[in-house]
Amino acid sequence: MQPTPDSPLAPQTRLVHLGRPARVPGGPLNPPVELSTTLHAATDESGGADAGVVNYARSGVPTWQALEEALGDLEGGTALVLGSGIAAVGAAVQVVLDERAGSGRTPVVVAPAHGYSGTLGLLDHLRATGRIDLVSVDPADTGAIVAAVDGADLLWVESPVNPTMEVTDLVEVCGAARRAGARSVVDSTYATPLLQNPLALGADVVVHSLTKSVAGHSDVLLGATVTADDGLAAALHDHRTRSGAVPGPFETWLALRGLRTLDVRLQRAQENAQVLAERLLEHPAVLRVRYPGLPSDPGHEVAGRQMRGPGTLLAVDLAGAREAEALAAAVRVWTHATSLGGVESLLERRRRHSGERGTVPEGLVRLSVGIEHVEDLWADLAQALDATAR
Ligand SMILES: *Cc1c(COP(=O)(O)O)cnc(C)c1O
Numbered sequence: 083m084q085p086t087p088d089s090p091l092a093p094q095t096r097l098v099h100l101g102r103p104a105r106v107p108g109g110p111l112n113p114p115v116e117l118s119t120t121l122h123a124a125t126d127e128s129g130g131a132d133a134g135v136v137n138y139a140r141s142g143v144p145t146w147q148a149l150e151e152a153l154g155d156l157e158g159g160t161a162l163v164l165g166s167g168i169a170a171v172g173a174a175v176q177v178v179l180d181e182r183a184g185s186g187r188t189p190v191v192v193a194p195a196h197g198y199s200g201t202l203g204l205l206d207h208l209r210a211t212g213r214i215d216l217v218s219v220d221p222a223d224t225g226a227i228v229a230a231v232d233g234a235d236l237l238w239v240e241s242p243v244n245p246t247m248e249v250t251d252l253v254e255v256c257g258a259a260r261r262a263g264a265r266s267v268v269d270s271t272y273a274t275p276l277l278q279n280p281l282a283l284g285a286d287v288v289v290h291s292l293t294k295s296v297a298g299h300s301d302v303l304l305g306a307t308v309t310a311d312d313g314l315a316a317a318l319h320d321h322r323t324r325s326g327a328v329p330g331p332f333e334t335w336l337a338l339r340g341l342r343t344l345d346v347r348l349q350r351a352q353e354n355a356q357v358l359a360e361r362l363l364e365h366p367a368v369l370r371v372r373y374p375g376l377p378s379d380p381g382h383e384v385a386g387r388q389m390r391g392p393g394t395l396l397a398v399d400l401a402g403a404r405e406a407e408a409l410a411a412a413v414r415v416w417t418h419a420t421s422l423g424g425v426e427s428l429l430e431r432r433r434r435h436s437g438e439r440g441t442v443p444e445g446l447v448r449l450s451v452g453i454e455h456v457e458d459l460w461a462d463l464a465q466a467l468d469a470t471a472r
Pocket of ligand 1: 166167168169171198200201240244269271272290291292293294303304305
């Protein structure tokens with residue numbers, strides 16, 4: 083992450099400074115939490131309502147705009163913050179479907195066979211209610227994705243994939259989507275805006291669950307879309323106002339506060355993840371370690387090209403559901419809980435959730451690596467893995 087001529091400050095510096103009020107003597111360093119739902123009205127010169135003035139909080143308040151300014155800068159587009167990651171997913175899908183409305187045929191969506199279960203649940207619902215045709219692809223098979231986008235309207239990509247950690251070649255598949263006239267959306271939650279910038283790799287829209295690493299403390303539910311396409315940006319904004327999938331002011335303020343420390347949290351957690359992945363490879367109870375930071379990982383080479391680091395998530399395959407649940411039950415420093423990206427290390431067997439796809443192994447355990455001391459994390463994992471053999 084080197085400073086560039088048109089952006090002389092590095093992202094690590096920008097995320098500390100973006101979205102702050104003007105430097106006014108006696109003024110605050112941080113944006114205020116704006117709690118008014120109703121704002122003063124204005125009249126323009128012709129005596130009508132001044133369209134440039136926001137009059138109600140569903141259209142946008144300053145606390146949201148501070149976070150949007152920061153995220154938009156980091157991803158290279160116009161950011162829109164929504165009430166949750168899945169609200170951002172839903173908004174991105176809806177605006178692409180709206181673009182295709184009136185074509186007289188059912189839109190075709192290409193999506194990974196497994197991925198974030200909430201997203202796949204939403205796409206399943208749209209298919210079950212006759213609003214899309216869904217084509218499932220192996221997220222690691224670039225050729226299959228490129229072939230599938232021919233005739234498609236929307237390519238949905240998650241990279242790395244939750245929870246199976248495949249890495250999709252974004253330049254290849256987003257380029258193929260563009261040539262085929264399809265929109266591409268990349269859920270980049272796992273990578274965060276610091277480790278990967280999908281718009282620069284050819285995506286039309288990037289989606290984040292800010293609930294995860296950006297907010298970073300497992301206490302905020304929030305999402306965002308970012309796009310460099312002005313038409314899509316306007317459509318996403320209108321969708322948020324119309325659907326009411328708006329964020330709360332405290333949540334946006336907390337997420338901006340989390341963003342300030344994202345780089346240092348990521349560095350520590352990523353170092354921890356690399357050490358743990360290497361040691362897990364050697365443990366007899368572990369059949370497979372999924373982490374793009376490992377040279378043996380199928381996604382290693384592509385991740386090296388499109389990411390600035392392999393991230394803080396990994397997964398291990400144990401022999402089966404019994405062993406995976408035994409691991410989760412035996413940890414003491416790690417927490418057995420869902421979600422990811424917080425300062426505390428979490429793990430869970432994903433197939434315990436009925437929404438998880440059958441292509442995710444029964445014995446797969448997802449690990450969200452936190453910022454604790456790596457030796458404490460390893461000692462706890464090692465004793466818990468040993469316990470699975472008993
Ligand atoms: C958690 C998650 C989401 C959904 O975000 P919420 O904030 O929980 O609504 C979407 N995509 C991925 C990859 C996630 O991990």
